[in-house]
Structures are given as structure tokens and as C-alpha cells.
Amino acid sequence: MDNKKSLYERFGGDQQVSELIDQFYYKVLFDKLLRDKFLKADMSRVRYQQKRFFSQMMGDKNTQYTGRDLVEVHKGLNITNQQFDKFKHHLKSIASDMEVGVADLEELLDYVEKHRDFIVFNKVA
Secondary structure, three states: OOOOOOHHHHHOOHHHHHHHHHHHHHHHOOOOOOHHHHOOOOHHHHHHHHHHHHHHHOOOOOOOOOOOOHHHHHHHHOOEHHHHHHHHHHHHHHHHHOOOOHHHHHHHHHHHHOOHHHHOOEOOO
16 A cells, blocks of 8 residues: 555545445435435535545545535434444445455545534434
């Protein structure tokens, strides 16, 4: 593993991030636990913003996430820890299928985990 390259570069850049997000939302929309969170969403916009967010989060210096604040976006959705964990499960499954290395996969999941408190507001369920 080349530590001088960002996770974004090691992952394969824009095309691979786009593939990850597209496959991810395909799974999410068929997941009974998660799909209700997206029924009223403009999925083209969600995918676009998520790709930008992930690219920036993974170290792409040329991408700037310009979407709404994460707290603002997620506060009214009543997302639970169980749903967040399922989100991560799908992400891990897809990235594994894409043959992302173990260390890079763990780094990706660590980045996602750091955002839990900005997304999960229903701590009880």
C-alpha cells in the first residue's frame, strides 16, 4: 500500500467512487430497513452529493462537497444506529465485491464511522 496516495487515489478515483455509490443506492432502495428514508428524495441529487462527499472524504483534493450540512440533512430523518450500521454493512459488502483491499476498506469504514453523530439522531432504537 502506498501511503503517499490518498484513499481516493488508491480506491481508483472518480469512476470507482461513482460505481460504489451507484451500487450502494441500488442495495439501499431494496433494503426494507433503509428504503423508507429515501422514498421522497431526488435520488439523482442524493447520488451526486454522496459521490462528492465520499470523494472529498477519501482525499480527492479536486472535489469540494457543496451539499447541505450533514446535520441539517439528517436531523429530521430519525435515523437509528441500526440503520447506520446497515448502511456501513452495504458499503463494506460492495467495496469487498469491488476487491478493495482490507486496509483501504477499513479506512473507508473509519471515515464513515466518524460521521455517525452527524447522521444518527434516534439513539433509542
